[in-house]
Amino acid sequence: MNKEDLFKDKIVVVTGAASGIGRSVAARLGRLGTTVCAADINEPGTRETVKLIGAAGGNAYAAKLDVTKSAEIKKLIDNVIKKHGRLDYMFNNAGIAIVGETRDMTDEHWKKIIDINLMGVLAGTLAAYRVMVRQGFGHIVNTASLAGLIPVPLETSYSLTKYAVVGLSTSLRGEGAALGVKVSVVCPGFIRTPILDNYIAVGFDPADLTDKPKKMTEVNDAAHIILSGVAKNKSIILVGSDARIAWFLYKIWPGLVDFIGRKAMDDLRKIRKEK
Numbered sequence: 001m002n003k004e005d006l007f008k009d010k011i012v013v014v015t016g017a018a019s020g021i022g023r024s025v026a027a028r029l030g031r032l033g034t035t036v037c038a039a040d041i042n043e044p045g046t047r048e049t050v051k052l053i054g055a056a057g058g059n060a061y062a063a064k065l066d067v068t069k070s071a072e073i074k075k076l077i078d079n080v081i082k083k084h085g086r087l088d089y090m091f092n093n094a095g096i097a098i099v100g101e102t103r104d105m106t107d108e109h110w111k112k113i114i115d116i117n118l119m120g121v122l123a124g125t126l127a128a129y130r131v132m133v134r135q136g137f138g139h140i141v142n143t144a145s146l147a148g149l150i151p152v153p154l155e156t157s158y159s160l161t162k163y164a165v166v167g168l169s170t171s172l173r174g175e176g177a178a179l180g181v182k183v184s185v186v187c188p189g190f191i192r193t194p195i196l197d198n199y200i201a202v203g204f205d206p207a208d209l210t211d212k213p214k215k216m217t218e219v220n221d222a223a224h225i226i227l228s229g230v231a232k233n234k235s236i237i238l239v240g241s242d243a244r245i246a247w248f249l250y251k252i253w254p255g256l257v258d259f260i261g262r263k264a265m266d267d268l269r270k271i272r273k274e275k
């Protein structure tokens, strides 16, 4: 049996499903015969995802969700249980990126990214975990990043949230195993999605950046890697050769990764024409 056949007839919630990785994972799940609840703060975007899944013969519906509101997440999960009687997979994938120097960031920047990337994933994890422990089965899949495994200067706030998501997921995995609940964390390198253009830039103009990522994974390839990793119940799912190489390098030669990070800082400061 193909590992991905596991998803047939399953009930799945995907957050951040209006765009990028979430949309692509939702669409692939739809093709595999899963019933997908596509949740996002961007309602027109989720409707578009649902349309895509329907056009390919899949089964999906849209839900408006702001992951920073834990009551909304609980209500969404309650509704899924009322409608289907169970929840098989919960993909806590919604996220944003803020790029810039910590000395330029305001408290509001920190609050925004922690509320969405960390508290949003935590709320989705807790709501799903409680239901799954009661059921005695289920799989939670949280999206972190390569920036949750290696240091990334200029993305310090992002990295903080993603390291926390890795810690949450890998630790909860050990707690949930004997209760029938699986937990995986997805750590992508660069994936070609709108987040690479829509991030919040603090203290610099993105147009001045000449050094754009050279090697990027296409989003549909990312969705395939993610679902294969979930089907194999991997703890950490690395997505893209950049993620695999960078994490390996960091483990064997952290000083080199530090050096590359400092060089990226120097390059940005040259653009800002200050030290």
Ligand code: NAD
Residues within 6 Å of the ligand: 015, 016, 017, 018, 019, 020, 021, 022, 039, 040, 041, 042, 045, 065, 066, 067, 068, 093, 094, 095, 096, 097, 116, 120, 143, 144, 145, 146, 187, 188, 189, 190, 191, 192, 193, 194, 195, 196, 198
């Ligand atoms: P994306 O911008 O295409 O999609 C992110 C989605 O999250 C959007 O649909 C957005 O509306 C939604 N969202 C944002 N705030 C929300 C909120 N408060 N409530 C509900 N939904 C909200 O970006 P993507 O690249 O698909 O990112 C998906 C996840 O992958 C994120 O967690 C991101 O940090 C992570 N990631 C992406 C990359 C990459 O290179 N694209 C790399 C590593 C990790």
